[in-house]
Amino acid sequence: MVDRTSREIDRRHVFYPWAAQARIEPVVVTGGAGARFTDDTGTSYLDFASQLVHANLGLQHPRLVAAVHRQADRLCTVSPNHATDVKAEAARLIAAHAPGELDTVFFTTGGAEAVENAIRLARLHSGRHKILAAYRSYHGATAGAVTATGEPRRWASEPGIPGVVHFFGPYLYRSAFHAATEAQERDRALEHLEQVICFEGPDQVAAILLEPVVGTNGVLVPPDGYLAGVRELCDRYGILLIADEVMVGFGRVGEWFAVDAWNVVPDLLTFAKGVNSGYVPLGGVLLSPAIAGSFADHAYPGGLTYSGHPLACAVAAESVRVFEDDDIPARARQLGETVVAPALAKIAAAHPSVGEVRGRGLFWAIELVADRDSRRMLVPYNASGPAAEPMVRVLAACKRRGVWPFTHFNRVQLAPPLIIDESDLAEGLAAVDEALAVADEYVTG
Numbered sequence: 001m002v003d004r005t006s007r008e009i010d011r012r013h014v015f016y017p018w019a020a021q022a023r024i025e026p027v028v029v030t031g032g033a034g035a036r037f038t039d040d041t042g043t044s045y046l047d048f049a050s051q052l053v054h055a056n057l058g059l060q061h062p063r064l065v066a067a068v069h070r071q072a073d074r075l076c077t078v079s080p081n082h083a084t085d086v087k088a089e090a091a092r093l094i095a096a097h098a099p100g101e102l103d104t105v106f107f108t109t110g111g112a113e114a115v116e117n118a119i120r121l122a123r124l125h126s127g128r129h130k131i132l133a134a135y136r137s138y139h140g141a142t143a144g145a146v147t148a149t150g151e152p153r154r155w156a157s158e159p160g161i162p163g164v165v166h167f168f169g170p171y172l173y174r175s176a177f178h179a180a181t182e183a184q185e186r187d188r189a190l191e192h193l194e195q196v197i198c199f200e201g202p203d204q205v206a207a208i209l210l211e212p213v214v215g216t217n218g219v220l221v222p223p224d225g226y227l228a229g230v231r232e233l234c235d236r237y238g239i240l241l242i243a244d245e246v247m248v249g250f251g252r253v254g255e256w257f258a259v260d261a262w263n264v265v266p267d268l269l270t271f272a273k274g275v276n277s278g279y280v281p282l283g284g285v286l287l288s289p290a291i292a293g294s295f296a297d298h299a300y301p302g303g304l305t306y307s308g309h310p311l312a313c314a315v316a317a318e319s320v321r322v323f324e325d326d327d328i329p330a331r332a333r334q335l336g337e338t339v340v341a342p343a344l345a346k347i348a349a350a351h352p353s354v355g356e357v358r359g360r361g362l363f364w365a366i367e368l369v370a371d372r373d374s375r376r377m378l379v380p381y382n383a384s385g386p387a388a389e390p391m392v393r394v395l396a397a398c399k400r401r402g403v404w405p406f407t408h409f410n411r412v413q414l415a416p417p418l419i420i421d422e423s424d425l426a427e428g429l430a431a432v433d434e435a436l437a438v439a440d441e442y443v444t445g
Contacts, residue, residue, distance in 0.1 A: 005028075005040075006028050006040065007026075007028050007040070010026065010028070017141070018153070027039045027040075028040040032047070032059035032060060033058070033059055033060045034058040034059060034060070034061075034417065034419060034420070034421075035047050035058050035059075035416055035417045035419065035420040035421070035424055036059075036424075037059055037404075043402075044402065045399065045402055045403065045404040046402060046403045046404065046416070046420075046424055046427065046428045046431075047059070047404055047416065047417060048398075048403050048404055048405040048406075048414050048415065048416045048428050048432075049404055049405055049406040049413075049414075049415055049416075050415050050416060050417050051278065052273075052278075052406075053215065053216075053247050053252070053273060053363075053406075053415045054272070054273035054274060054277060054278040055277045055278055055417055056250055056251055056252060056273070056274035056277050056319075056328070056417060056418045056419075057277045057319060057322060057328070057417065057418065057419055058277070058417035058418075058419045058420070059417075061277065061322070061419070063318055063321075063322055064276070064277060064279050064315050064318055064319060064322070065279075066318075067314045067315050067317070067318035068279060068280065068311055068314065068315055070314065071086060071310055071311050071314035071315075072311065074310075075310050076310065076311060077306075077309065077310060077311070078310055080107075080303060080304065080305065080306070080307035080308050084308070084310050084313070086310050086313040086314040086317055087107065087308040087310065087313045089313070089317045090105075090107075090308075090313040090314075090316040090317040090320070091104075091105040091107075091313075093316075093317055093320040093321070094271070094275065094284070094286070094316070094320065095286065096320075097256040097257070097320070097323075098256075098257065098269065098286050099257055099259050099260055099264070099265045099266070099269070100265030100288075101265070101288060101289055102265070102266075102269055102286040102287065102288055103286075103287075103289060103292075104286070104287040104289070104292040105284050105285070105286055105287075106121075106284055106285045106287065106300075106307070107282065107283070107284045107304075107307045107308040107309075107312075107313070108272070108282075108283040108284055108285070108304055108307060109281045109282065109283060109304060109306045109307070109309070109312070110140075110272050110281055110282075110283045111139075111140055111145075111244075111246030111247075111270060111271075111272035111273060111283050112139070112140025112141055112142040112145040112146075112283075113140075113142065113283055113304060114140075114246065114270035114271065114272055114283040114284055114285050115139045115140050115142075115144065115145040115148065115209070115242075115244060115246070115270050116140070116142050116143070116144045116145055117285050117302055118207075118209070118242045118244075118268045118270050118285045119131055119144045119145075119148070119206075119207070119209070119242075120144075120301075120302055121268060121285065121287065121291055121300075122206045122207035122240045122242060122267075122268060122291075123206045123207075124294065124300075124301075125206075125240065125290070125291045125294045126206040126207070126238075126239075126240055127206075128203065128204055128205055128206035128239075129162075129163045129204060129206060130163045130164070130165060130200055130201075130204045130205045130206060131148060131163060131164050131165070131205075131206060131207055131208075131209055132164075132165050132166075132167055132193075132196060132197070132200070132205060132207070132208045132209065133148040133149070133150060133164060133165075133166055133167075133208075133209045133210065134150050134166065134167060134168070134169040134210055134211070134214070135150035135151070135166045135167070135168055135169070136150055136151065136168075136169060136171065136214055136217040136218055136220065137149055137150040137151065137169075137209075137210070137211055137214060137217060137244075138150075138151055138153065138211075138215065138216045138217060139209065139211075139244055139246075140246075141153070143157070143160060143161055144160070144161045144164075146160060147160025147161045147164045148164050148209055150166050150217070151216075151217050152382045165196065165200055167192065167193050167196045168189065168192055169189060169210065169214065169220065169222070170185045170186060170189040170220070170222055170223055170226050171185075171218065171220050172185040172223070173355065173356045173358075173367065173375070174375065175188075176192075177189060177192065182223040182224070183223065183225075185223055186222075186223035186224070186225050186226045186229065189223075189226060190226065190229040190230070190233065193208075193230065193233060194233055197233065197237055197239070202237040202238070202239070203238075205237065205239050206239070206240060207239060207240040207241065207242045207267075207268070208230060208233075208234060208239055208240075208241055208242065209242040209244060210230065210241075210242070210243065210244065211243075211244045211245075211247070211248065212227060212243050212244075212245065212248060212257075212258035212259045212261075212262075212264075213248045213253050213258045213360065213363065215246075215247035215248060215363075216247070216408050216413070217408065218365055218367075218408075218411060219358060219359050219363055219364060219365035219411075219413055220358070221253075221358055221359065221360050222262070224262065225262075226262075227259065227262045227264040228262060228263075228264055230264075231264050231265075231266075234267075240267040240268065240291075241264075241266040241267050241268075242266060242267065242268045242269070242270065243257070243258075243259050243264075243266035243268070243269045243270070244270050245257050245258055245259070245269055245270060245271050246270055246271060246272045246273055246283065247273060248363065249269075249271045249273070249274055249275070250271065250273070250274030250275055250319075250323065251274060251323060251328045251329040251331075251332045251361070251418050252274055252332065252361055252362065252363050252415065252418070253332070253333075253359075253360040253361035253362075253363050254329055254330070254332045254333025254334075254336055254360055254361030254362075255329050255333070255361070256323075256329050257269065257271075261360070267287075267288045267290075267291060268285055268286065268287060268288070268291065269285070269286040270283070270284070270285050270286075271283060271284055271285075271286070272284070275316050275319065275320075276312060276315040276316040276318075276319045277315075277319060279312075279315045280309065280311045280312035280315055281306075281309075281312060282309065282312035282313065282315070282316055326419075328418050328419070329361075331418060331419075332361040332362045332418045333360075333361050335361075335362060335420075335422065335425060336359065336360060336361045336362055336363075336364070339422060339425050339426060339429075340359070340362065340364055340414070340425070340429065341359075343426070343429040343430075343433075344357040344359075344364060344366065344429070345357065346433075347366070347429070347432070347433050347436065348366075350433070351433075351436045351437075351439065351440055352372060352440055352443045352445075353368050353369060353370070353378060353436060353439035353440045353442065353443050354366055354367070354368060354369075354436065354439075355367045355368065355369035355372055355375055359414070362414075362415060362416055362417075362418055362420075363413075363414075363415050364413070364414045364415075365411045365412070365413045365414075366411060366412040366413075366414070366432070366436070367410060367411050368390075368391070368394070368410045368411065368412065368436075368439050369410070369443075369445075370442055370443055370444050370445065371443070371444055371445025372445055373445050374445060376445070377409070377410040378390050378391065378410045378439060378442060379391050379409065379410050381409060382409065383409070383410075390438070390439060390441075390442045391407050391409075391410065393438045394407070394412060394435055394436065394438050394439050395407050395412075397434070397435035397437075397438045398412070398431060398432055398435040400435075401431035401434060401435060402431060403428045403431040403432060403435075405432065412432065412436075414428075414429075414432070416428065
């Protein structure tokens with residue numbers, strides 16, 4: 001038998017998401033620990049993307065690995081119609097840290113399914129149909145979630161589910177409202193949202209779906225008061241608020257859940273990724289008592305074969321305990337304030353290609369421009385092929401220096417594991433600083 005490498009076998013048999021299959025050369029990852037992973041050439045990378053912004057506790061965390069082993073020895077799988085101790089414990093621990101009175105968990109196997117079910121729950125509970133979602137958003141790749149998504153990845157799936165309407169959220173650096181201050185941006189974004197509600201018919205709108213801190217589409221931290229303003233609009237018009245915390249929950253922005261930073265309680269909250277760092281796929285929806293009560297006497301028309309999977313829930317329960325024992329959200333907040341923010345301020349001052357840096361906790365974006373005065377993006381919106389070359393080169397320069405961030409449009413986005421050593425964090429930021437010399441080559445302003 002001819003010996004074939006993993007790379008050759010992979011390219012023969014594996015179909016990759018979001019990719020032109022003939023143009024990709026995936027790195028073969030052979031191992032990892034903490035904030036580092038290694039490829040088949042022996043090259044080690046600092047993981048500044050937490051894989052897909054999900055490995056919040058890093059790779060091969062000993063307590064999470066042990067939790068998988070313990071549960072595998074007891075019970076690997078069971079129908080979701082059965083109760084298990086680990087499902088109950090995971091739900092209890094998640095609910096214990098949830099905002100407000102969110103106390104009931106519907107488990108899914110990922111974030112897109114969580115969003116799908118949150119939309120369904122909102123429609124069934126309210127008796128209304130329309131869902132409002134932001135343009136700069138990503139909510140998942142299933143039918144409803146990708147329709148709610150505001151960015152270009154939804155285009156190929158259109159027409160999607162009916163009843164989804166998009167609006168502009170706050171983004172002062174590229175304000176759709178010609179705002180000059182955070183307060184203006186907040187007020188004008190809320191005024192715009194209320195107009196959309198009125199034009200769509202308040203009694204037609206089931207829910208407003210938003211990422212409390214926008215993730216892939218810019219790490220957009222809302223102005224103080226914006227989320228509270230959205231909550232007030234929802235209350236005034238009888239609309240439900242769905243917080244999509246798939247990417248920003250479980251410590252990513254220095255809080256258990258991002259809404260906690262602004263003391264806002266949604267009616268539904270979706271989660272996945274950081275709940276158990278992706279060791280076994282898991283997601284879910286936290287429900288308010290009112291919404292959960294809608295299904296006390298008649299069945300909820302939805303379910304998943306692997307809902308509440310024992311292995312996934314065992315890891316989730318142990319993950320929450322690690323968060324509690326090591327105060328992971330506070331650690332992420334402290335590293336963001338004392339290490340990342342000062343380093344990125346220096347990077348912004350040193351590189352003419354940096355238009356803005358922004359973020360919170362261990363979730364940051366470096367927005368790259370070709371001209372600071374006009375704020376012209378380093379690459380065009382949704383660039384591909386030769387037009388995307390500057391960002392391709394910047395990412396390659398980071399990887400050559402042993403750091404693996406992720407990029408989207410004209411941004412380098414940084415989301416290292418929340419357990420990263422401070423020295424590794426500083427090392428990675430220094431490498432990104434060096435790599436941005438490539439972006440500076442394209443500055444024309």
